[in-house]
Amino acid sequence: MSRRLLLAAMAVATALAAPLAAGTARAQSAICYNCPPEWADWAAQLKAIKEVTGISVPHDNKNSGQSLSALIAEKANPVADVVYLGGSVGIQAKEAGVTAAYKPAHWDEIPTDMKDAEGHWFTIHSGTLGFFVNTAALGGKPVPRSWADLMKPDYRGMVGYLDPTSAAVGYVGAVAVNEAMGGSYKDFSKAIDFFKALQKNDPIVPKQTSYARVLSGEIPILLDYDFNAYRAKYTDKAPVEFVIPAEGTVSVPYVMSLVKDGPNPESGKKVLDFVLSDRGQSLWANAFMRPVRASALSADAAAKFLPAADYTRAKAVDLTAMAAAQKGFMDRYQAEVR
Numbered sequence: 543m544s545r546r547l548l549l550a551a552m553a554v555a556t557a558l559a560a561p562l563a564a565g566t567a568r569a570q571s572a573i574c575y576n577c578p579p580e581w582a583d584w585a586a587q588l589k590a591i592k593e594v595t596g597i598s599v600p601h602d603n604k605n606s607g608q609s610l611s612a613l614i615a616e617k618a619n620p621v622a623d624v625v626y627l628g629g630s631v632g633i634q635a636k637e638a639g640v641t642a643a644y645k646p647a648h649w650d651e652i653p654t655d656m657k658d659a660e661g662h663w664f665t666i667h668s669g670t671l672g673f674f675v676n677t678a679a680l681g682g683k684p685v686p687r688s689w690a691d692l693m694k695p696d697y698r699g700m701v702g703y704l705d706p707t708s709a710a711v712g713y714v715g716a717v718a719v720n721e722a723m724g725g726s727y728k729d730f731s732k733a734i735d736f737f738k739a740l741q742k743n744d745p746i747v748p749k750q751t752s753y754a755r756v757l758s759g760e761i762p763i764l765l766d767y768d769f770n771a772y773r774a775k776y777t778d779k780a781p782v783e784f785v786i787p788a789e790g791t792v793s794v795p796y797v798m799s800l801v802k803d804g805p806n807p808e809s810g811k812k813v814l815d816f817v818l819s820d821r822g823q824s825l826w827a828n829a830f831m832r833p834v835r836a837s838a839l840s841a842d843a844a845a846k847f848l849p850a851a852d853y854t855r856a857k858a859v860d861l862t863a864m865a866a867a868q869k870g871f872m873d874r875y876q877a878e879v880r
Contacts, residue, residue, distance in 0.1 A: 572809040575609035583829035606710035613640040623810030628710020630864035632663035632797035641799040665795035667831035669767035673785040679759030702746035702761035722789035727863035772830035
């Protein structure tokens with residue numbers, strides 16, 4: 543073979559190999575919307591996914607509302623492969639036509655009321671909403687024990703909650719206080735009255751996960767989940783206490799979905815299989831979340847939670863009713879509180 547023909551053959555081989563290499567690289571990655579490293583210890587989960595499956599999943603700091611908005615905007619040309627959402631937003635994502643049906647490994651172990659019958663969303667873990675308190679940042683003031691306590695002038699400028707029109711945990715806070723004060727999914731007046739009254743106490747209302755801001759003391763009291771408070775206390779050794787308010791609260795599932803027409807569906811499915819695997823579920827439990835597979839919560843992990851008697855004040859949410867009520871609440875919040 544002449545040198546010219548040899549070079550031509552090599553060029554053709556290189557051109558043919560390039561798409562194959564690119565496809566291989568794509569197959570070993572997956573995009574997950576709303577998988578922030580500081581929230582629910584996603585950092586450890588994504589690291590384990592890489593170690594076990596070889597699939598790289600980059601961190602993503604969107605919240606649930608931002609993720610759903612992005613999925614809808616990208617519907618014709620999806621970027622993400624999987625998405626993690628507050629339970630009620632998972633229902634909205636299915637209704638928006640941005641999820642695909644997929645029943646991952648251990649599907650049968652997920653309680654019926656914690657998954658979509660077709661597999662468009664399913665619970666991976668749940669959390670209970672309460673007060674995530676940096677006790678050192680209170681300046682000697684007592685730890686608040688009730689929703690009513692948050693209105694006291696002592697806590698002016700100290701109370702934070704994520705924007706309920708954007709972040710799922712923010713909306714969960716609204717549901718929790720509404721239920722605790724005697725409201726219903728059909729009438730959020732109790733929650734609206736609470737947030738209007740809290741405005742007089744100069745609350746801090748970020749849009750994004752604020753774990754680090756509580757640890758630094760910038761936000762002394764944050765309406766947040768138990769798992770973040772326990773992580774701060776036991777992993778980061780911060781001066782933190784978690785409080786389930788005296789009037790009551792709610793426990794909420796967090797769900798995942800396969801994105802419809804995502805660029806790497808097989809990698810996405812492997813990620814979803816992993817988060818429900820024995821290893822994935824034990825990582826959630828070790829990060830102080832209640833795994834959806836109850837067998838994954840070890841006695842050692844359970845011992846770090848508040849006593850079971852405190853959790854009797856937490857009610858399970860009605861995901862369908864939450865999803866149906868969300869827009870109406872958001873409209874009222876924007877009109878009456880902001």
